[in-house]
Amino acid sequence: MTPVLQVDHLGVRYGATHALYDVSFSIGSGELIAVIGPNGAGKSTMFKAICGLVNHEGVVEVNGVHCHDHADRMDLAYIPQRNDSDLHFPITVGELVLAGRRRFRRWYARPTALDRKVASDALERVMLAGTEDRSLTELSGGQLQRAYVARALAQQASVVLLDEALSGVDQPTTAELLDVFESLAADGTTMLVATHDLALARRRFRRCIAVNGTVRGDGAPAEVLSAEVLDATFGTAGHRALAD
């Protein structure tokens, strides 16, 4: 079966510095994957490279299509770290989610009834029905993440890449978000979630990819969260984080 996302020898260079090198993995439909690694390990860079947002070496294939430009990557949805967004921008939750539908129409066309229906369904799917007219500042951290996920659903993306989606939210909200992610994965959406929380990665994910410059481990949490892989990824800090 064709993988949903195939990454081969992906690399990113900033001048003479390799931020990322020789990253390769293959991901199937409906997988929920934790991408772990310390700050500065290249998790965000890897997501951006996959989405074509930074210049990179290597090959990215989405649903068997070799990605050359943004047009080939519309099946990917990237949700950046929360503090990258201007929450005071005058946009409602409904308009935010409708933004995902832009890929299905020309630049001059207005959203159709179908677009509105899909956006409304997406909000319902992430338990935000009825929030269409709210501004982003009226949402809590967890609700905001779910609104972004709804935008990815409206985009009908096969793969959703969430950068630090679980940072800065409390435990009940983390559990609530993971319930949503699991439910979407069960319906066939592939989700990659960058996180620092190793205990959470072990508890709630069936596959982990450890990144620090390159892929240090890829497999079931029991394999990847081993002393050897954690040493290679985090140094001794990894052991401590898991013990905590």
Added chain:
Amino acid sequence: MHWLTDPFQAEFMRRAFLATLIIGIVAPVVGTWIVLRRMANLGDAMSHGTLAGVGIAYAAGANVLFGAMAAGLVMAALLLVFSSNRRLGQETVIAVLGTAFFAIGVVVISRLDTGVELTHFLFGRLLTVEWSDIWLNLALGGGAVLVVLLLFGELRLATFDHVQAEQVGVRVELVQAVLVVLLAVVVVVSLRSVGTIMSVTMLVTPAATARLVARTLRQMTVLGIVFGISEGFVGLILSYHLSSAPGATIGLVSATVFAVAFAATLPRRMPHHHRPLD
């Protein structure tokens, strides 16, 4: 109510009002995006920089509005070239280009021996606006409003989240380039009436005031137009009765309305209003 209607007995005041009306609509429509994209500095630099085109066109006997437009476009092109240098921030490049173009304009105009004064271009001559200026402004301004309406969705996506916008097919850099051209158009439309310096007031202040009170983009655009028109009208009437410079009086009225809106919305912007708990 004579104090309200008397000024408009004279035709020059009716022409001045029409010119103010056009700017009052066009400037906030474009200004909304300048404020949201935090490009007010570019607006300021461009409003000063167009003086180079004005001066050169005047010296050459050409239409000063076309000169201003050409200077705005050359400035935008140079901005793109210089901004590619990573050692310099874009703000630095904007400041260098804006002051350099402004200096060219001042030098050229100060050497002219035609009786024209620098202040005419800096602060405009709203009361001497002619019908030909109004028709030209109407055409340029109407075009600018039409472009914003057509690109409204693209501007929203590219401004709020340019990363996602690119991913779903928006040509973010093209949208940015179009906005810079629209900025030059607003400066040109403002030139005869409020002048190069006050044009940035018309561009930014009504839109910034609307930003304080509006919840959605449509509200912000509509309120910006309401503020733009009413502040222009009030400023014009006041300038008539106070015998003050019309452009600067309109600018003062705009700034006053902004200050009142800022004070009135202060409680709403307090931190405890921002994020409800889960």
